[in-house]
Amino acid sequence: MRYPGTLLPLQLDGVAFTAGGRTILEGITARIEAGPRTVILGPNGAGKSVLMRVCHGLLAPTAGAVKWNAPDRPGRRRQAMVFQRPVMLRRSAWGNIIYALKLAGVARKDRKRRAQAALERVGLSRLAQSQARVLSVGEQQRLALARAWAMQPEVLFLDEPTAGLDPTATGEVHRIIQAIHDAGTKIVMTTHNLSLAKYFADEILFLNEGQLLEQASAERFFTQPASAKAQAFLCGELLWH
Numbered sequence: 001m002r003y004p005g006t007l008l009p010l011q012l013d014g015v016a017f018t019a020g021g022r023t024i025l026e027g028i029t030a031r032i033e034a035g036p037r038t039v040i041l042g043p044n045g046a047g048k049s050v051l052m053r054v055c056h057g058l059l060a061p062t063a064g065a066v067k068w069n070a071p072d073r074p075g076r077r078r079q080a081m082v083f084q085r086p087v088m089l090r091r092s093a094w095g096n097i098i099y100a101l102k103l104a105g106v107a108r109k110d111r112k113r114r115a116q117a118a119l120e121r122v123g124l125s126r127l128a129q130s131q132a133r134v135l136s137v138g139e140q141q142r143l144a145l146a147r148a149w150a151m152q153p154e155v156l157f158l159d160e161p162t163a164g165l166d167p168t169a170t171g172e173v174h175r176i177i178q179a180i181h182d183a184g185t186k187i188v189m190t191t192h193n194l195s196l197a198k199y200f201a202d203e204i205l206f207l208n209e210g211q212l213l214e215q216a217s218a219e220r221f222f223t224q225p226a227s228a229k230a231q232a233f234l235c236g237e238l239l240w241h
C-alpha cells in the first residue's frame with residue numbers, strides 16, 4: 001500500500017553514473033517498493049555500491065533521475081545507510097548514537113531513550129561507554145546498525161554489511177537486519193554472496209557491468225533466471241574482469 005507521505009516507492013529512471021570517462025552505471029530503470037527485502041546482487045565491480053550511493057543521495061546520477069514518492073524534508077532524513085566498513089566518531093558507542101540523533105534533529109528528551117533501546121536491540125548495552133573505535137569490527141558493525149536503527153528510518157541501505165566478518169559476527173548482523181525488517185523498515189542490501197542472497201532476499205536486482213539485467217522475486221530469480229549472465233553467475237562462473 002502507498003501512503004501520500006511515505007518515501008517509497010523509489011523510482012529510478014534511466015540512471016547512469018560516469019566518472020573519469022568510465023561508465024559505472026548505465027540506463028538503470030527500476031521501482032523499489034515498500035515491504036520486500038531487496039537485494040542488489042552481482043559480481044565484484046558490477047556497480048552495486050555506486051548504485052546504492054546514488055539511491056541514498058551520496059552520489060548524483062550523471063543522467064536519469066532518482067525519484068522518491070515523497071522526498072525528505074530538510075532536517076528529517078527518513079533513509080539511512082550502513083557501509084561495508086563502519087565509520088565511527090572518536091566517541092563512546094553511546095556518544096556515537098546520541099550525536100547522530102542530535103544531528104538528525106531528534107529532541108534532546110528522546111535521544112537517551114532511543115539510544116538505550118538501539119544498543120539493547122543489538123546487544124551492546126554493556127559496551128555503551130567503550131570507545132567506538134576500539135570495538136571489534138563485528139561490534140562496530142552492530143553499533144553502526146544500532147545508530148541507523150535509532151533514526152527509525154523508513155528505508156535502510158546496507159552495503160555488504162557482513163563483508164570481512166567471522167561466522168558468529170555475521171550471524172549476529174543477520175539477526176539484527178532481520179529484526180529491523182520485522183520492525184517495518186524497508187531493507188535494501190548489496191551482496192555478491194549467493195548464499196546470503198538466497199537466505200535473505202525476497203526480491204533481487206541483478207546488476208552486471210553497470211547494467212540492471214533483472215528485477216525479479218528471489219524465488220523466480222533463483223529458479224528461472226531470465227538472462228544468460230544471471231545463469232552464469234548462479235553457476236559460479238565469474239563475470240568479473
Ligand SMILES: Nc1ncnc2c1ncn2[C@@H]1O[C@H](COP(=O)(O)OP(=O)(O)OP(=O)(O)O)[C@@H](O)[C@H]1O
Nearest residue numbers: 019024042043044045046047048049050051191192
Ligand atoms: N565514486 C566513484 N567514482 C568513480 N568510480 C567509482 C566510484 N566508486 C566506485 N567506482 C568504480 O566503479 C566500479 C564499480 O564499483 P562498486 O564498488 O560499485 O562495485 P560493487 O559491485 O559494489 O563491487 P564489490 O562487490 O567488489 O563491492 C569499480 O570499478 C569502482 O572502481
